[in-house]
Each structure stands twice: as structure tokens, then as C-alpha cells.
Amino acid sequence: MNSTAMNPITEEDIAQFLVHTPDFFERHADLLSAVQLTSPHGGRAVSLQERQAEMLREKIKVLEQRLMEMMRHGNENMLIGDKLQRWSRQLFLVQRPADLPVVTVSEIKSQFSVPQAAIKLWDVADTYAAEPFAQEVSGDVKSLASSLVTPYCGVNAGFEAVSWLEDPEAAASLALIPLRPAEGAPAFGLLVLSSPDSQRYQAGMATDFLERIAQIASAALSRLKR
Structure with missing residues (x-):
């Protein structure tokens, strides 16, 4: 009996193969354009490249939100620092x-x-x-x-x-x-x-x-x- 039938290939096996075989898509470049994935935005089918672009945009959006939050906290801390300085000054006077x-x-x-x-x-x-x-x-x-x-x-x-x-x-x-x-x-x-x-x-x-x-x-x- 075929060993593959006894131990079917799993998704983890495929993932590990691709990780350890980085030149696979170089030899099979046509697969990149043929692979279709489901977009989380509307459920339509998109290419692998489009899905990667969507993921990149999502990461950029998260980073922008974190940056805005850091700037907001920085401004709040600056305002608090100014108030603390004014309060301290009044005590000195x-x-x-x-x-x-x-x-x-x-x-x-x-x-x-x-x-x-x-x-x-x-x-x-x-x-x-x-x-x-x-x-x-x-x-x-x-x-x-x-x-x-x-x-x-x-x-x-x-x-x-x-x-x-x-x-x-x-x-x-x-x-x-x-x-x-x-x-x-x-x-x-x-x-x-x-x-x-x-x-x-x-x-x-x-x-x-x-x-x-x-x-x-x-x-x-x-x-x-x-």
C-alpha cells in the first residue's frame, strides 16, 4: 500500500515544504497568478498578489493607528507637563x-x-x-x-x-x-x-x-x- 495513502499529506506538510523550498515559486511562477483566494472584503475571489496587497494595507493601517495614538499620548503628556510646571511655579512664588x-x-x-x-x-x-x-x-x-x-x-x-x-x-x-x-x-x-x-x-x-x-x-x- 502507498505510504501516502496511509499518512495523507496535511496542510502543515505543505506549509513546511514551501518554507523550506523558497525557490518553488521561482520554478512554478505561473502558480502565483493562478492561485485565487477569498478576500475578507466582500468575499470576492482575488489573486495571491492582491491578497498580499490587502494584508499590507491592513498592516499599514494598524501602524498608522498606533502612530496616531502615540502622538495623542505625547501631546497629552506635554500638556500635563506644562500644567505641572505652572503649578510648581506658583508654589515657588x-x-x-x-x-x-x-x-x-x-x-x-x-x-x-x-x-x-x-x-x-x-x-x-x-x-x-x-x-x-x-x-x-x-x-x-x-x-x-x-x-x-x-x-x-x-x-x-x-x-x-x-x-x-x-x-x-x-x-x-x-x-x-x-x-x-x-x-x-x-x-x-x-x-x-x-x-x-x-x-x-x-x-x-x-x-x-x-x-x-x-x-x-x-x-x-x-x-x-x-
Whole structure:
């Protein structure tokens, strides 16, 4: 019995043959024009060359979409960088240290279109102990802030710090940003950003930008520490 009948040739066999025999179509060039494939666009029959051209156009389209997405992200990052620079500049312009918390919050709301924001500090110098930003900070808030390795982003789960906001009921999503004098040090403050949009601050979102805010704010507000 013929061995081919016992072990019929498979598509994989044909594919492997063509891969390992690159000169096959050179010897049988007429096959290239004779092969007909079904186009995914309308189901009509097209030649192998036409199908290859369609596949190439599809790849180019995907690459163009990726390029446009990269450009869009690049423009967004540039805009965010500009806002971060303007916010930082306003902090540098503050002459009275006691004004820094108010300016930090007001400029964040203005520059980054944050509906609500609030800040509290502790372990401040005696000169600032009576300031509003140093009042009503519980031990639980201090422990929470020091426990945050990165900013918390997510839903409002009844955090005490939400009560610092003007309208706590409107806080559907939050970013809790710990303020530290140095990496790994206990927190000396907590910055709260909130939005009525439950999707603005999501669990698992990238926090690189918020960490930059934390670093800059911590450096500026360290003038208030004792």
C-alpha cells in the first residue's frame, strides 16, 4: 500500500515544504497568478498578489493607528507637563509659608481641573500649629497616610479625610496622596483630590503623575515642618 495513502499529506506538510523550498515559486511562477483566494472584503475571489496587497494595507493601517495614538499620548503628556510646571511655579512664588497649603490646593484645582481638593498637615512648627490646615487630624489619618506607599486611587470607601472637602457627598472617586519629607519617611501630610466622576480615579491606574505632585508638594510644604 502507498505510504501516502496511509499518512495523507496535511496542510502543515505543505506549509513546511514551501518554507523550506523558497525557490518553488521561482520554478512554478505561473502558480502565483493562478492561485485565487477569498478576500475578507466582500468575499470576492482575488489573486495571491492582491491578497498580499490587502494584508499590507491592513498592516499599514494598524501602524498608522498606533502612530496616531502615540502622538495623542505625547501631546497629552506635554500638556500635563506644562500644567505641572505652572503649578510648581506658583508654589515657588509663595512668600509666606503659611499660605502654601492654600495655594497648593487652589492651584491644583485650577491647573488640573480637579473639582474638589483638601490638605492637612501635622508635625508642623509651633508657629503654624493654630492654622486651619493643621487642625482636626486624627491618628487614623496619620497612620493611613504613612501606610500608603503610592497614592491611593479608587472609590470613596468612607475615608475620614473626605470630610475635609467642601462637599463630601459629591466625592465619587478619590486620590489620597501622602506627603513625605523623604522616600520611606513617615508622612507629615495628606492631599485629597476628588471627583464626582467615579472613573476619574480608578484602582490600578498609573500614579506616576500623582507621585510627582506628591514630591513637589512635599518639598514645598516641608518649610512648615518643625
